[in-house]
Amino acid sequence: MSTINHQIVLASRPKGEVTPDNFRLVEAQLPPLAEGQVRVRNHYLSLDPYMRGRMNDSKSYAASQPLDEVMIGGTVGEVVESRNANFAAGDKVVGMGGWQEYFTVDGGQRGVLSKVDTTHIPLSAYLGAVGMPGVTAWYGLMKIINPKAGETVVVSAASGAVGSVVGQLAKARGARAVGLAGGADKCRYVVEELGFDACIDYKQHADLKSLSAALKAECPNGIDGYFENVGGMILDAVLLRANAFSRIAMCGMISGYNGEPIPLTYPQLILTNRMKVEGFIVSEHMEVWPEALKELGGLVASAKLKFRESVAQGIASAPEAFMGLLKGRNFGKQLVKLV
Known part of the structure; x- marks a missing residue:
């Protein structure tokens, strides 16, 4: 086992768009394990849009990423050394290991490291469909939108790690998923592989009128539930097509992650249509994780829930892959493979 740990730290806070200069690759010596500690060799690192908000030094739902410290992020890997009775070398685990090759943690801290079974579920899936993104999709759909059979559920960023799960779960509950x-490739995947009823390529619509017309064509009975990942013109278009008593799960607003304001064109429609609009952070709802993960794990293990991954190679590739994620260059869940 190597005694050197390669890490990516936050070197500076972005001013607008993220740049490579905001990160720094460093080497750190691995210290001897203390009693109760566990050392994990990270196999995959998760890249997620929420990380962009944490790079800012501003008030948000989570603490800012400290400067000159390892970038925060979910990881899956294998225990390579343990001085904790609950973990043994060879155990596959998921945790918040950060942007680094090795992760050393007190194995007695509740919830920081969990063993996972890779017999029927790929290790990487525990960072996607059977991990935080999957539970995010499950919570927003089940607890906020709560679709009934025959209703129409729309989801933005539908080919991504969260959106792809939302549509498949909605279909499994008898809803129409749009x-x-x-891009045409992503839309084709959403319909032909994931089983959505329709997918709209937002890049083909330059203005609100055009996008609203496309939504009207694909949602002839209006929109009953909307899972929001993007904001901006897409949210405006959805509001124009929303039914009375429709529900919006506000998960992400990637169109404003660089600090831009996101004005609403017709906010009065929320009142007119008596809409429920609820923002949520999935880490604040840990009580639903066991139920959600049980369903998601069963669906993935039986190949009833499909997912796709974009995989960058090596720790040094993480910043570029992250910047690509923020611009929508990824296709499915964005990962960095470390082993």
Whole structure:
């Protein structure tokens, strides 16, 4: 086992768009394990849009990423050394290991490291469909939108790690699923592979009138539930087509992650249509994780829930892959493979 740990730290806070200069690759010596500690060799690192908000030094739902410290992020890997009775070398685990090759943690801290079974579920899936993104999709759909059979559910960023799960779960509950994604390839995947009823390529619509017309064509009975990942013109278009008593799960607003304001064109429609609009952070609802993960794991293990991954190679590739994620260059869940 190597005694050197390669890490990516936050070197500076972005001013607008993220740049490579905001990160720094460093080497750190691995210290001897203390009693109760566990050392994990990270196999995959998760890249997620929420990380962009944490790079800012501003008030948000989570603490800012400290400067000159390892970038925060979910990881899956294998225990390579343990001085904790609950973990043994060879155990496959998921945790918040950060942007680094090795992760050393007190194995007695509740919830920081969990063993996972890779017999029927790929290790990487525990960072996607059977991990935080999957539970995010499950919570927003089940607890906020709560679709009934025959209703129409729309989801933005439909080919991504969260959106792809939302549509498949909605279909499994008898709803009509309509996605929005960027590009013909992504839209084709959403319909032909994931089983959505339709997918709109938002890049083909330059203005609100055009996008609203496309939504009207694909949602002839209006929109009953909307899972929001993007904001901006897409949210405006959805509001124009929303039914009375429709529900919006506000998960992400990637169109404003660089600090831009996101004005609403017709906010009065929320009142007119008596809409429920609820923002949520999935880490604040840990009580639903066991139920959600049980369903998601069963669906993935039986190949009833499909997912796709974009995989960058090596720790040094993480910043570029992350910047690509923020611009929609990824296709499915964005990962960095470290082993």
